[in-house]
Amino acid sequence: MDDRRIVALYWERSEQAIAETAARYGNYCYAIAYNILDNHEDAEESVNDTYIDAWNSMPPHRPSVLSTFLGKMTRRISIDRWRKRRAEKRGGGEMPLVMDELQECAAEDKSMEQAYEKQRLGEVINAFAKALPETERRVFLCRYWYMDSVASIGKQFGFSESKVKSMLYRTRVKLRAVLSKEGFA
């Protein structure tokens, strides 16, 4: 069943929508969640929460590409769950490494509170990603959007792990420079 028909099921409030979503995108969402949480039960809970969020979001939303719509939800839900576990000092996987890497681009210990600051940061990072050469952008997003391991990124692109690490390091240096110029660091 294609995306348009699945979205139509949500709009008709048919429970078949969840079954069709699970059949088509269950594995995709699970992979995103597991990358972040490194735990089967937590990843499954995140995927189930994604289905609930999707049910509550459509209507009014009518996404043309369901995969990224659902993927964004799963990513957000899983990161929130990971943060709760971090507070409880639990968990492992890729997230501690990803956070250490991104900390190189951050400046202070103080989190941004203002909504407009967060929105502006989102716009700056979006423009930064858009300006990257294509392969560098794909590697950057595989690491920091999908939380793929360096090994699996290397396998996907046919690169050695050291090449992936070098590429990511150079991109983080560029990102830090952009954030500094924009007044974030």
Place this chain on the structure above:
Amino acid sequence: MRADDILDAIGHVDEVYVRRAKEKRRYRKAVWITAGSLAACLLLAVLLPGVVTHFAGSSGGDLPGDEPTHDVEIVPAYDDIWIYYAQDGQMARAEEYCTLQPSSVFALWKEKNGIGDEVELIECRIDGDSATATVEDNGEDTVSHEVGNHFILNVTVSKNIEAYYQPIGRELLLESLKQTMTGYSGLVFDACNIYFA
């Protein structure tokens, strides 16, 4: 600003780039089609289904029903193309990385112009002054195709595109569609007609 803020902000990167990050790229032996051969092949594929078709770069064609003599796979080409769209009453364009297939290009054009899924690409056809003839040679029929010099692109879209004339502007919208659909293939078109069905 902390690492958590950057992590959250990365979640807002354009969905197009997020999707492309995971696209599988196949690198098996590909057969590249030149612009002239593309037009010839499109017409032949429509008119003469049993004809032996030669692709640039291959060592020969296979007759229908034969076992393949070499491992050649035609893969859709990807490239950076210009997508034209309306912005603040003017024509703008953005470079996008896309499969060089009319359906994919059309989908990106819709996305940039804020047009919904209900508007469909029904047909995208190249017409021209190419000529095909069957010649008898030593008792066997041989098909020869002469690629012409003039190409016309005919694009048919669903009629419900009219719903978007009011907010965007009919002339601007249709011109952006023409420029997008004629610009990505490398062919130089003498004209582009848009039909509604």
